[in-house]
Amino acid sequence: MGGDSYGGKVAVLTAHKIVEGNEGGQKPLINIKGYLVGNPVTGEKVDTSSQAQHAYGLGIISKELYKLIMTHCAGEKDFKKPQNVLCATHLETLNGFLSEIDIYSILDPTCPDEAPTSAMRALKENQEEFIDSPLSSVPDISCITAALLANYWANHHLVKEALHVKEGTIERFHLDNFDVDSYFYTRSVPSIVPYHYSLITRGFRALVYSGDHDLKIPILGTLEWVKSLNFFVLEPRRSWHAGGQVAGYTILFSNNLTFATVKGGGHIAPDIMPFECFFMFERWISHQSL
Structure with missing residues (x-):
């Protein structure tokens, strides 16, 4: 398994x-x-304390910032809630860099949960025109990924009806909803x-x-x-x-x-x-x- x-x-x-x-x-x-x-x-x-070293290795943060984090965050038990003020400051800088990229796959573009309206309309309604149109007029489709299309599909009203999702019980399907893990369960396995x-x-x-x-x-x-x-x-x-x-x-x-x-x-x-x-x-x- x-x-x-x-x-x-x-x-x-x-x-x-x-x-x-x-x-x-x-x-x-x-x-x-x-x-x-x-x-x-x-x-x-190690799930979080290794982020700075890996970010440095991938060229996202500078050697200076990496050294500051390693120096001032040494001994911290929780990198999400550091006790050392300098550590917290440097981690905030690190998180600023990470917020600009997709940390789950740094080579991919950062994309919203919803597909760009213009791109989806172009794909749905004008497929032939979309394929033949010049690059300058083609809407950005870099964020139309398999994961986003699955999200788009799962939120379609016909799909919800087929799955017997009762009207009003949920606003929309989320591909990854980490709030469930963070806020609705007590972790008994540290x-x-x-x-x-x-x-x-x-x-x-x-x-x-x-x-x-x-x-x-x-x-x-x-x-x-x-x-x-x-x-x-x-x-x-x-x-x-x-x-x-x-x-x-x-x-x-x-x-x-x-x-x-x-x-x-x-x-x-x-x-x-x-x-x-x-x-x-x-x-x-x-x-x-x-």
Whole structure:
């Protein structure tokens, strides 16, 4: 089983619950062999404390700002609510830079939840004219992505009727509504890392992968908690390939734990790099080295 980001957190907890149920004799037994998670949230400090280093590595912030953050934020337990005034000031500067880009996939344009009206109208009503029109008159369609079209589709009144969504029960469908997680649930699991350790040391295979252009849950933080499990490195960092091209980098640890990056991937790497991610999954599930 598997999942991305917050879904990865749920996947690990679900896998752990299944394993404990199997060991406790609950029926039916579920033949679980392992799990995979992508750009997974852990609840650990590294989820956010690694943002500055990754932003610096990607050329978004200066070396000077990075050093100031590392100096004044050392020892902070919560980077969202820093106690040190200077740390808070420098993190505010960092967040200013991050607010200008899509931190889930920094190479993508920043886009609103709603499609640009002119672009959607052009695509819907004047397809032939839109295709043949000169570039100077074509509306900006850089934000018409698969995710936005799914959002547009889900909010259509006919779709709502087909799904039996009662009128007035909800204003609109949101692709990602993090307010649900932040404001409507009490978090009873501060860190998911012990659950990873419990599953892996029980003999279950694990693949932890990260899109390297995600600044929401940076690869540096993910690799830090992976290394904190203190498993031996069986195969040191090397490139892995798909379609004859470098698709990312991987490390094989003991206890059947594989860490991999997806070159060019964002927070949900399969969205942007579907071929590479399928190739990675296919090899992993077939017990083949990446």
